[in-house]
Amino acid sequence: xxxxxxxxxxxxxxxxxxxxxxxxxxxxxxxxxxxxxxxxxxxxxxxxxxxxxxxxxxxxxxxxxxxxxxxxxxxxxxxxxxxxxxxxxxxxxxxxxxxxxxxxxxxxxxxxxxxxxxxxxxxxxxxxxxxxxxxxxxxxxxxxxxxxxxxxxxxxxxxxxxxxxxxxxxxxxxxxxxxxxxxxxxxxxxxxxxxxxxxxxxxxxxxxxxxxxxxxxxxxxxxxxxxxxxxxxxxxxxxxxxxxxxxxxxxxxxxxxxxxxxxxxxxxxxxxxxxxxxxxxxxxxxxxxxxxxxxxxxxxxxxxxxxxxxxxxxxxxxxxxxxxxxxxxxxxxxxxxxxxxxxxxxxxxxxxxxxxxxxxxxxxxxxxxxxxxxxxxxxxxxxxxxxxxxxxxxxxxxxxxxxxxxxxxxxx
Numbered sequence: 001x002x003x004x005x006x007x008x009x010x011x012x013x014x015x016x017x018x019x020x021x022x023x024x025x026x027x028x029x030x031x032x033x034x035x036x037x038x039x040x041x042x043x044x045x046x047x048x049x050x051x052x053x054x055x056x057x058x059x060x061x062x063x064x065x066x067x068x069x070x071x072x073x074x075x076x077x078x079x080x081x082x083x084x085x086x087x088x089x090x091x092x093x094x095x096x097x098x099x100x101x102x103x104x105x106x107x108x109x110x111x112x113x114x115x116x117x118x119x120x121x122x123x124x125x126x127x128x129x130x131x132x133x134x135x136x137x138x139x140x141x142x143x144x145x146x147x148x149x150x151x152x153x154x155x156x157x158x159x160x161x162x163x164x165x166x167x168x169x170x171x172x173x174x175x176x177x178x179x180x181x182x183x184x185x186x187x188x189x190x191x192x193x194x195x196x197x198x199x200x201x202x203x204x205x206x207x208x209x210x211x212x213x214x215x216x217x218x219x220x221x222x223x224x225x226x227x228x229x230x231x232x233x234x235x236x237x238x239x240x241x242x243x244x245x246x247x248x249x250x251x252x253x254x255x256x257x258x259x260x261x262x263x264x265x266x267x268x269x270x271x272x273x274x275x276x277x278x279x280x281x282x283x284x285x286x287x288x289x290x291x292x293x294x295x296x297x298x299x300x301x302x303x304x305x306x307x308x309x310x311x312x313x314x315x316x317x318x319x320x321x322x323x324x325x326x327x328x329x330x331x332x333x334x335x336x337x338x339x340x341x342x343x344x345x346x347x348x349x350x351x352x353x354x355x356x357x358x359x360x361x362x363x364x365x366x367x368x369x370x371x372x373x374x375x376x377x378x379x380x381x382x383x384x385x386x387x388x389x390x391x392x393x394x395x396x397x398x399x400x401x402x403x404x405x406x407x408x409x410x411x412x
Contacts, residue, residue, distance in 0.1 A: 085136035116169030143188035156302035165199035171328035186246035226260025241322035248317025257295030
């Protein structure tokens with residue numbers, strides 16, 4: 001995609017910095033906001049960009065270069081002077097963070113490298129404007145390929161490869177990063193695919209980078225209700241085990257081909273999780289993976305023991321109690337066939353013996369189906385009271401890789 005200079009095409013694109021009369025007049029660098037000294041970048045010889053550089057790269061943030069829109073703002077494709085393609089995410093204003101804090105967080109995430117994580121290559125801070133520059137991933141999102149209109153059926157081998165790759169990326173964030181990183185918004189729209197359909201997890205750490213404002217974060221989270229762990233309704237906090245729950249929902253999408261929440265479906269009266277739980281239990285007991293659970297579009301073209309591994313991982317990941325869910329590294333081993341499904345139950349057995357659930361706010365209580373249902377009632381009330389705001393504020397499109405005119409599977 002080229003980068004002709006544009007006027008933004010009527011989209012709510014970032015305004016030019018104070019002192020610039022328009023996009024094009026600022027390309028020379030005059031009147032731009034001073035930036036920190038360049039630091040070593042990821043193949044770019046820098047990790048900080050001026051507003052003018054990113055405006056030039058994206059054709060003035062033109063509509064032609066819009067890749068998508070999420071809860072945090074617009075994403076534009078750009079081409080740097082050296083020919084490298086990037087995705088520029090413009091964060092919405094209103095963050096409570098100072099510029100030093102934001103820059104420090106970006107520097108941490110810029111050092112995170114894994115083949116299944118989308119690399120952050122740089123950033124821009126200009127007069128309160130904050131932009132993140134990511135490597136460009138060309139093959140859109142898992143959501144697009146799994147739920148997009150008129151898309152060919154995704155083969156089983158591809159589904160398993162995507163599940164394993166994204167699990168490895170998350171395990172790295174949770175267990176190998178220092179400090180650890182909780183994603184907070186795992187969903188199929190945040191799994192990008194490269195030209196070989198290898199999964200790359202996007203937007204990790206973005207919730208913390210964008211804002212420390214509680215209302216902003218919780219409103220955005222409610223926009224992806226179908227993926228959210230039930231304990232959030234009681235604690236208001238998200239942990240690694242919340243990510244595991246969301247990952248389990250994504251596994252259910254890969255297994256069933258269904259959306260996390262689909263009010264038009266004749267199969268699901270409620271969420272995908274509640275609909276699938278008894279089917280997962282039955283399948284693990286009798287080894288029968290029929291079309292009631294498995295995506296009928298696969299036409300039984302899958303390897304049964306591989307399906308058993310994914311079903312087992314999904315069932316363990318969406319357990320009511322956060323403490324009973326496995327770690328992502330355990331899920332990686334199970335999906336890869338390097339451990340038995342029994343290993344996913346080790347934590348569950350330990351917690352079950354005490355029958356205590358420790359919530360994120362430090363309290364302890366028995367956590368059973370009744371407590372889970374009570375939390376889900378709280379969730380639904382939260383969603384209903386914010387529905388009007390959420391639909392107007394976050395109801396456009398998903399993250400980059402999705403054409404702005406395409407439909408989204410988010411319950412936004």
